[in-house]
Amino acid sequence: MKREILAVRRCLDFICRHMLTGNNGKHGMYERFMTDTKERSVCVRPDCNAEAARVLWKLRQSGETDDLAMLYENIVEWLLEAQRKGGDGLPVGTFPFYLVDGIGPDESLSNYLYQNDNGKVLVAMADLYNLAGDKRMEEPMRLAADFWTQLQQPDGVFYSQGVPGLQAACKGPVFSIWLALGLLLCGEYFHVPAYTEAARRSFARLDTMLLDTGRIQTTYEVEGGEAWRPASSESAIALYCYTRAYELTKDREYFRKASQLAEFLRGLQSYQGGIVNCNTACLEASQQNNENLCDLVYTQGYALMGLARFARLEDSYGECVRRLADFLMDIQCQGESSLWDGAWRGAYSISEKRWSGRADQGGNLLDEGGMYAIYTGWCCMPIAEGLLDTLGLAGGKRQ
Numbered sequence: 001m002k003r004e005i006l007a008v009r010r011c012l013d014f015i016c017r018h019m020l021t022g023n024n025g026k027h028g029m030y031e032r033f034m035t036d037t038k039e040r041s042v043c044v045r046p047d048c049n050a051e052a053a054r055v056l057w058k059l060r061q062s063g064e065t066d067d068l069a070m071l072y073e074n075i076v077e078w079l080l081e082a083q084r085k086g087g088d089g090l091p092v093g094t095f096p097f098y099l100v101d102g103i104g105p106d107e108s109l110s111n112y113l114y115q116n117d118n119g120k121v122l123v124a125m126a127d128l129y130n131l132a133g134d135k136r137m138e139e140p141m142r143l144a145a146d147f148w149t150q151l152q153q154p155d156g157v158f159y160s161q162g163v164p165g166l167q168a169a170c171k172g173p174v175f176s177i178w179l180a181l182g183l184l185l186c187g188e189y190f191h192v193p194a195y196t197e198a199a200r201r202s203f204a205r206l207d208t209m210l211l212d213t214g215r216i217q218t219t220y221e222v223e224g225g226e227a228w229r230p231a232s233s234e235s236a237i238a239l240y241c242y243t244r245a246y247e248l249t250k251d252r253e254y255f256r257k258a259s260q261l262a263e264f265l266r267g268l269q270s271y272q273g274g275i276v277n278c279n280t281a282c283l284e285a286s287q288q289n290n291e292n293l294c295d296l297v298y299t300q301g302y303a304l305m306g307l308a309r310f311a312r313l314e315d316s317y318g319e320c321v322r323r324l325a326d327f328l329m330d331i332q333c334q335g336e337s338s339l340w341d342g343a344w345r346g347a348y349s350i351s352e353k354r355w356s357g358r359a360d361q362g363g364n365l366l367d368e369g370g371m372y373a374i375y376t377g378w379c380c381m382p383i384a385e386g387l388l389d390t391l392g393l394a395g396g397k398r399q
Helices: 003-018 046-061 069-082 115-130 135-151 177-190 193-207 219-223 231-249 252-267 280-285 296-311 315-331 376-389
Strands: 032-034 293-295 347-349 373-375
Touching: 003 046, 003 315, 003 376, 046 069, 046 115, 046 376, 069 115, 069 135, 115 135, 115 177, 135 177, 135 193, 177 193, 177 231, 193 231, 193 252, 219 280, 231 252, 231 296, 252 296, 252 315, 293 296, 296 315, 296 347, 296 376, 315 376, 373 376
Parallel strands: none
Antiparallel strands: 032 373, 293 347
């Protein structure tokens, strides 16, 4: 068995052992596990489950057996059920932040509506519709695309006052880029010009945030939010989305911007292969600015996904991709605890060669990231998908 497949299998084994709701994920996959308290979150998030569904499908496409086919079905059915259909006063076509145990909202954050989370779900649904041929996705995609297209402002920001739970501080790139890609995909697949125009408005706004250094501005720089998200993160996500936009449209401007972002990320690659949080030129771009730390919750998986796709356009990036993939497989949890072996924790120190660092900057009381956090979506699933995306990639020899 290829090393990449084995790593993905180990990760999914961790998910199946500890992170599924009852009856093989009938109500979805839980969000995270904290290693310091040995507690699992009660949150089941649509974005995490959408990422998981795409990994499960890609694993089957790699030639593996269908032993996880029922898990794919359970997660997809839960995801589609979680979409708001109306009758409760909440926005039709959107997905809640989370559901407690995958069943219902609580009285605190469940009904929050985040642009980035919903964008990730839309992209994943579009992939399952187009690549996996899962036609169940068509109506949910249209509902979501209609809502976000109608909500979008002329400047490309996805916001409107009066929408229950909608994230108001949403001018940073992470709150636009996923929806931009999702709407671009919907516009292509359904031939709806309004979706494509909304996507291009959003990309045009993101273009203004790309700096001469090759990176994209952070949400922290734009409006002081997401202080715990390192500078590496939004550039990794932007690379993935710009590369996919080029693949879809063959617009050379998208390729040019993807090239800048890829070079910035390659410049952040450590001798071990991991992408560090920042360099000396962007220390002020985030409060998460330790140059020796590699963030796994917000960066590594999306960087691997983006670089693996870009390397198919520019084979000189093959070695960069292989080094990152090897680094992630080398540090995958093994022998730490039966509770989380097979997973990846949220932050790793290059200098100390161990898990290290927290994500408690800027009032992040949930510590969303850091050495004690194991996220299923955001972290484990994007890394697993990135490893699958490296299969068959030319260029770059293993050490």
